[in-house]
Amino acid sequence: MAEQEYSVDFSKIAEKLVKNKKVIFFVLLALVLLFSAWVRLIPADQYYLSAMDPYWHYRHSAEIVDHGYPGTELREIDGKMVPWDSFHNAPYGGEASKEFYQYFTAYSYMYLGKFLVADLMTWTKLTPVFFGVLSVLFMYLLVAQLFGRGAGLGAAFMFSIAPSFLMRSVAGFADTDAPIAFFTILSFYLFLLAWDRESYLWGASAGLSMGLFAFTWGGYRFAPLFITAAVGFHLVSKITLAYVRKKNIIDELKTHRKKYTVFAVFLLSMFIFVTLFKGIELAKFWSATRVFSSLKEMQRESLDTGVRNVFLTVSEMSPGSLVEIVSRVHIISVFLFFGFLALLPFGLWKKLSGKFFHLSFFTIWLAATFYSSFTAVRFIEMFAIPLAIFSGIVIAEMISKISSKKPAISIFIVVTLIALIFFVPNYNLSGPSYFQTSISIASQSGPGVSGPWLDFYDWVKTETPKGAIFASWWDPGHALTALGERPAVADGSQNDEHVHDLALMFTSTDMDTSLSLMKEYNISYFFTSSDLLPKYSAISFLAGEPDYYPQVPLSQTSQQGDTVVLEYKLSQTEAVYVSLTGPFASATLQSGYNTVPIQRIIVFSSGQPVKFETEAENAVDYMIYVLPDYQSVFLLPPRLENNLLTRLHLFSGADVDGLEFVKDFGGTIKVFKVK
Structure with missing residues (x-):
């Protein structure tokens, strides 16, 4: 029997693909999503979380898995049983926070994760990747529905490796940043879908998304504020145009009546869902009109309690400069935005003429987040989202100019896009390219705790009495309560007298003052660490007298x-x-x-x-x-030589009555028992 020959006609496959462009776009979208997941999974082989704050969410997720609610116990408050967290804000504790991210992590682990991974820590580590990829997907859906699939793919790709977003959505960075980006994009996508389709159902869905957003982050209120500003701009522009064109204003507004009703449905549903999830106070989104003054308020020197404001020492709340903003979003995304402006008079405006409302919305978003980034650098991450949208539009417009009839122009466009994304360095001409920046960020992401710190937390958990209160500076507080399972006087979720009093303990040269405060907080163990010496400027600032440890290299x-x-x-x-x-x-x-x-x-x-x-x-x-x-020396005047930090960490507690040296973890951490 003759052997039958088989052959594949690739020309016919290519012809079918060209005819069915949807397939090509779906394949390209799948590749972008796969790449987005891959780059975020680069640090996944490291077991522990990559910063301190994620341990706050990990601990509460573990508590929900263990006994069904966040916190360490149920306590009766005003006749109601309230989840109480005795590990936080020791020795008093406080009502346990309830946040979407913690419940999502806990329940997704119980019903799915435990069948796929070894433990909750591993699952928690992967959750930012999940929300990061979802954010990229909805970035595509948002931009594609407004400006076409090409723009959607361009925006999705640019956003997938946006440096300021990527660094907060890699495996291990299990903080709320990735869910915040996801709910921001999802909420805007659903609202614009409702607006365009004049759909009450989609409007209510956008309200539900806002409710979950509020459940995730109290700062959600900027999102409905942007939407309200865009709708207000739309209303004013229609009234103005009707007046200029001498049309009946009421008749003109009636043509958009359903859109404004959709907006009302969105606001009402949002108010209902936010109230259900977080209470009526957080539902008053209009208080976000004070967002910029409240940022300044967060940065004022003193709180109403009379103590120094800890936010003034937190790097992400520090004001940003133009150079820092451009550096963090990368010069290429800024260049592409200006490319968008440059292309408007060359046919792009004509293509976008029916998208005036959407462009005004994204412009408000871009301008507000850009301004906010000067107030606090954490908003650079939000600024990167509208930048990616404008970048996607430009990339799609450039690719649309590619034609076999114009080979020289086509080659120039392809080479330009490849160079911009893969080769052009950052603003200082020495930083990596946009693409290489993402690879570097993912590759350099490491565990927030390692070596001596892990030994320390294990010792705390296994060798100290349950309920023993630990104190140091606030930075390691979340990891201490999560891994060491002991109460901490301060962690990264406070801005009150606890932090102020710890600053007084560290900076005081009067040991009686420091010991008296330790007794007041019922502290069992006090520990120091090497990182507190370079952080002393922040510690001393909060104590009231800014100072630092002069260190001089050899x-x-x-x-x-x-x-x-x-x-x-x-x-x-x-x-x-x-x-x-x-x-x-x-x-x-x-x-x-x-x-x-x-x-x-x-x-x-x-x-x-x-x-x-x-x-x-x-x-x-x-x-x-x-x-x-x-290799270096410290120059210590008497005020530094005799303060508690020096006497404990550099002198190992010699001649400090009331404290007993217990253990040294590799010279990095030193632990003392309060007598």
């Missing part, structure tokens, strides 16, 4: 006979010299042609600190603390 080493001389340059004319002669050490300060001895110096010998003092009358009242590797 400039050079020389040999003078039997003495090794280490030079630590303060400036061109000033330097500290440390002289090591056998087992002895001394330090001098040279300023110009004058040299004076420094009264005290600590050096390390066989891993142990050794203190030397000079009796010279002209000695400067400072201490030079030489780090064990001799």
Whole structure:
């Protein structure tokens, strides 16, 4: 029997694909989504979460899985049983927060995740990837329905690797940033769908999305504010045009009556759902009209309680500069936005002429988030969303110009787009390209806790009494309560007297003051860590007297006979010299042609600190603390030498009555028991 030959006619397949462009777009969309998932999964092989705040959500998710509600117990408050969190805000505790992200993580794990992954930590680590990819999908749907599938694909791809969004949606960064982006895009997509189709059902769906958005983040109110501003602009423009064209204004508005009714349905449903999820106060979205003044309020120096505002020391709440904003969103996305403006008079405006409402909406969104980014850098992430939309429109417009009849122009367009995305560096001409930035961000994302910190949290959980209250600065609080399972005086969810009093403990040179505050908070263990030294400017600011630890790197080493001389340059004319002669050490300060001895110096010998003092009358009242590797020194005036942080972390608690040194974790963390 003759062997039958089979062949594939690729020309016919290509012909069918060209005729059915939908298939091509769906394939390309699938590739964008797969790539979006892949790049976010790059750090997935690391077990622990990639920052401190995600442990807040992980702990509450674990509590929901364990006993059905966030918090450590149920407590009767005003006749109602309320979930109470005794780990937060110790020793008093507080009502446990209820947030969508925690419930989503817990229930999705119970009904799906536990069959796919080893434990809740692994599942929690993957949730930002899920919301990140969903955000990209709805970015496509949003832009495609308004400006075409090509623009949708371009916007989806640009947003999938937008640096400011990617860094907050990679595996491990299990904070609310990815869900916030998702509900922002979803809510706008549903509302614009309702507006265009004049559908009450879609309007109510947008209201439900806003309700879930509010359940996720209290700052959701900017979204309905943008929608209201766009609808108001639409109303004013129609009235103005009717007046200019001498038409009956009432008749003109009646033609859009159903759209305005859809807007009313959206507002009403949103108010109902937000009230159901979070209460009537959060449903009053119009308070967002004070959004910019409230941002300034968050950045004012003192709170109503009279203590310094902790937000002034949080990096993401610090004001942004133009250079920082451009750097974080990448110069290419800014360039493409200006490309959008440049293309308007060359046919693009004609193509978009029927999309005036949508463009005004996105322009309001872009302008408001751009302005907000100058107030607080965390809003740069929101600014990246409308930038991706405008970028997608430009990319689609450029690709539409490709034609076999114009090969030179077509090649130029293709080369330009490839160069912009894959090769052009950031604004400083030394940073990576837009694409390479995303790969670098994902590759460099690492666990928020490792090494000595993991050993410390394990020791806290297994070697200390349950209910023992721990205190340090607020940064490790969430990880301590989640991994160590012990109450913390402060964590990343506070802006009150707790943080202020911790600052006083660390900065005080009066040990009685520090110990009295520890007793007031019923602290069992107090710990310090090496990262608190560079953070001392923030700690001391909140205590009321801004200060810092001057650290000077080693400039050079020389040999003078039997003495090794280490030079630590303060400036061109000033330097500290440390002289090591056998087992002895001394330090001098040279300023110009004058040299004076420094009264005290600590050096390390066989891993142990050794203190030397000079009796010279002209000695400067400072201490030079030489780090064990001799690569840098701290210059400690008496106010730093004698504060609690120095005495505990650098001197290991020597001569501090009332505190007992318990354990040292690799020199990084030192733990003391309050007697």
